[in-house]
Amino acid sequence: MKNYTRNIVLQPNEMPDKWYNIAADLGGKMLPPLHPGTLKPLDGASMSVLFPDELIRQEMSGERFISIPDEVRDLYAMFRPSPLYRAVNLEKMLGTPAKIYYKYEGVSPSGSHKTNTAIAQAYYNKIEGVKKIATETGAGQWGSALSFACNHFGIDLQVFMVKVSYEQKPYRKMLMNLWNGKVEASPSNTTQAGRNILAQHPDSPGSLGIAISEAIELAVSDPATKYSLGSVLNHVLLHQTIIGLEAEKQFEKAGDYPDVVIGCFGGGSNFAGISFPFVRHNLDGKTKTRFIAVEPTSCPKLTKGSFRYDFGDVAGMTPLLPMHTLGHDFIPPGIHAGGLRYHGAAPLVSALVNEGIVEAQAIDQLECFEAGLKFAQAEGILPAPETAHAIAATIREALKAKAENSPRTILFNLSGHGYFDMYAYQLYLDNKLTNFIFDDKMLEGIEGKTHPVELAFR
Numbered sequence: 001m002k003n004y005t006r007n008i009v010l011q012p013n014e015m016p017d018k019w020y021n022i023a024a025d026l027g028g029k030m031l032p033p034l035h036p037g038t039l040k041p042l043d044g045a046s047m048s049v050l051f052p053d054e055l056i057r058q059e060m061s062g063e064r065f066i067s068i069p070d071e072v073r074d075l076y077a078m079f080r081p082s083p084l085y086r087a088v089n090l091e092k093m094l095g096t097p098a099k100i101y102y103k104y105e106g107v108s109p110s111g112s113h114k115t116n117t118a119i120a121q122a123y124y125n126k127i128e129g130v131k132k133i134a135t136e137t138g139a140g141q142w143g144s145a146l147s148f149a150c151n152h153f154g155i156d157l158q159v160f161m162v163k164v165s166y167e168q169k170p171y172r173k174m175l176m177n178l179w180n181g182k183v184e185a186s187p188s189n190t191t192q193a194g195r196n197i198l199a200q201h202p203d204s205p206g207s208l209g210i211a212i213s214e215a216i217e218l219a220v221s222d223p224a225t226k227y228s229l230g231s232v233l234n235h236v237l238l239h240q241t242i243i244g245l246e247a248e249k250q251f252e253k254a255g256d257y258p259d260v261v262i263g264c265f266g267g268g269s270n271f272a273g274i275s276f277p278f279v280r281h282n283l284d285g286k287t288k289t290r291f292i293a294v295e296p297t298s299c300p301k302l303t304k305g306s307f308r309y310d311f312g313d314v315a316g317m318t319p320l321l322p323m324h325t326l327g328h329d330f331i332p333p334g335i336h337a338g339g340l341r342y343h344g345a346a347p348l349v350s351a352l353v354n355e356g357i358v359e360a361q362a363i364d365q366l367e368c369f370e371a372g373l374k375f376a377q378a379e380g381i382l383p384a385p386e387t388a389h390a391i392a393a394t395i396r397e398a399l400k401a402k403a404e405n406s407p408r409t410i411l412f413n414l415s416g417h418g419y420f421d422m423y424a425y426q427l428y429l430d431n432k433l434t435n436f437i438f439d440d441k442m443l444e445g446i447e448g449k450t451h452p453v454e455l456a457f458r
Contacts, residue, residue, distance in 0.1 A: 006088055008101075008250040010081035016245040017068055019238045022276045022348060024064040025283050029351050031322040034309060042319050049220055050227040052128040055121065058235040066238065068120075075119050075152065079108045080242070084250040090378040091398070098401040099256065100394060102414045103247050103274060106381065110175070112416030113270045114145035114230055117239035121228050122149035132156040132225040134218040136186065136211030138266070138341055139165050139386065140172025141416055142230030147181030158225075160186035160194075160214040162341070163206035171420045186211040193217050193315045207331045208267075208342045213315035220317070231267030232312060232321070232346045240273025243413060248277055251411075258289055258411035260397055264389040265293040265302065265360070268346030274413035275358070276348075282357060291358045292397075293349065294389040296368075298436035299332040301325055301345050302353060302360035304443065310344055323350045326443065340386050361393055364435040368392045369428040372418065384416040385424055 023030060032041035044056045051059070058066060068076075087100040105113035125133060133155055137143030143159040150157040159181050166173060166185040173183045186206045187194040193213035197204050204210070212229070219227035229236060251257050261278050263271030271293045281287040295302055301324045310325040312318035324345040332341040345353075352358040365385075372388035374395065375381070383391060390412040401408050418425065427433045 005254055006086050008084040008086075008254045010246060010249055010253075012077055012081070014249060015073065015076065015081050016242055017073065018065040019068060020241040020245060020277050020280065021058075021061055021064055021066055021234075021238050022241075022272075022280060023234055024062050025280055026348070026351055029355060030347065033322070033347070034320040036311065036316060036318065036320055039320070047319075050216065052124045052130060052226060054124045054128075055235050058238055059233060068242070069123060072120050072123050076116070076242070079115070081246045082107050082243070084247055085379070086254075087375075087379050090375060093374065093378045094395065094398050094402065096398040096402040097405065097407040098398040099407070099409045100398060101256075101258070101409070101411045103243055103411070104381070104414045105243065105270070106414060106417035108145070109148050110141060110144035111419070112141040112145065112384065113240060113243060113273055113413070114142045114416075115148065116242055116273070117230065117236045117269065118142070118145035118149040119152075120239045122146065122153045122155055125155060125226055125228070126153040130155060130224075130226045132158065132222070133228045134158045134160075134215040134225055135228045135230065136160045136162070136208060136215045137165075137230065138162050138208050138211075139384070140169050140176070140420070141384070143181060143183065144172055144175045144179070146228060146230070147176040147179035150181065151179040157181045158215070158218060159183045160188065160211040162186055162208060162211050163204065166206075168423065169420055175420075186214050188214060190214065191217045197314070205331065207314065209312070209314040209328050209330070212313035213317055216313060216317045217315070231269040231342070232344065234348060236269050237272035237276065237346055237348055240269050241276050243270070243273035244275060244277035247274065247411065256409055257287070259408040260290045260292065260410045262292045262294060262390050262393050262397070262410065262412040264340060264386045264413075264415065265295045265345070265349070266340035266386065267342045267344070268349040270413050270415035272346065272349060274411070279352065279357060291352070292361055292393055293353075293358055294361050294363055294393040296340050296389065297362040297364050297438055299326070299341050299343070300362040300438055301343060303362045304438065304440070305345070307350060307354060312344060321347050323347050324353065340389065363389055363392045366428070366433060366435050369425065369433060371395050373425070373428070381414065382418040382421075382425070383414055384418040385421055387413070387415050387418070390414070
């Protein structure tokens with residue numbers, strides 16, 4: 001038996017007590033968000049209708065490390081530190097000289113990394129006395145996570161779930177209901193934004209941009225309700241860095257360090273969570289790790305979108321964010337990786353792409369499902385379709401190492417399990433899934449739907 005270290009364990013007292021804020025290390029590389037009405041840089045007061053004060057402070061903070069409250073860490077201790085595994089059987093299956101590690105976030109109550117920020121956001125809303133939160137969810141991981149957190153802290157929750165995923169993933173809805181989350185398919189008749197979409201497109205499959213519009217409308221119309229977002233914004237990515245901070249400690253124990261870090265990419269939260277703590281060492285010149293963000297070919301904001309100011313939602317209610325975007329009214333095809341069906345990219349990740357620090361790849365749905373099945377057969381965990389994108393890129397990188405006879409250490413984030421996605425895997429096994437071809441004509445007119453970055457200097 002070879003002396004492999006398959007599971008690199010951290011003890012509970014080794015859990016990080018601070019999150020890492022990469023904004024502190026990007027300095028002048030970041031453009032400010034803009035007020036949607038005045039087109040001036042956004043201030044904290046303008047955000048108070050949506051978020052509690054502490055989350056606004058974190059969103060705008062230049063502090064490098066931000067302390068995790070004890071009550072948040074106590075709830076994290078239900079599932080953190082999460083395990084870091086070496087995928088020895090996958091290495092053997094591929095015949096690669098590469099070492100493959102994965103951080104497994106599927107051990108959380110909701111089965112994905114989303115619980116990390118859901119707990120933090122619900123906590124900060126609770127201490128400010130918020131009684132209700134409105135949010136959106138794509139595939140349901142975020143809605144499940146926030147339902148769990150809100151139930152724990154005694155906060156009511158209204159979730160607008162993208163209709164195509166609402167129909168594809170009924171067990172996610174059931175899980176939210178179990179934790180007292182109320183769920184509606186979006187677009188809905190509950191909000192004016194939803195009614196407007198349905199009037200124009202009665203059969204609309206929905207999108208995260210539409211669902212965000214509905215949630216924000218509900219929040220701004222009710223003083224007792226705040227809004228919560230599961231990705232894209234700085235404070236959300238901040239909370240996810242506990243993933244990479246733990247992984248750093250685990251690699252120290254393993255006596256190894258990643259040459260390549262890979263994460264799937266929708267809005268940016270799980271990619272940021274696994275990568276940002278390692279990116280900071282590249283920024284200070286200590287390492288030369290590669291970082292690969294993997295998106296679906298059907299929603300390729302990083303590989304085919306443009307870097308511009310754009311809204312985070314269809315109705316144009318959010319601040320204007322400097323990001324790679326396909327246009328805020330882009331409706332992605334109904335791939336089963338619903339968490340990756342978002343038109344825009346987190347400003348922090350967009351800045352790193354612009355600086356050449358983060359690479360972007362787009363991979364077809366069928367290749368991703370094939371990679372997910374290979375991983376399940378080798379490692380015994382069925383990954384969510386979102387995570388299968390990261391696995392597909394990992395397999396590509398491992399086979400490249402084999403072809404070049406060049407060993408390397410690869411880390412990817414297994415951001416969630418796929419046990420609510422069995423229907424999608426069955427469709428794949430029955431040869432009933434297809435690739436969605438992105439037509440470049442879909443980008444026509446994007447400049448008219450977004451704002452040039454020069455607006456930042458008005």
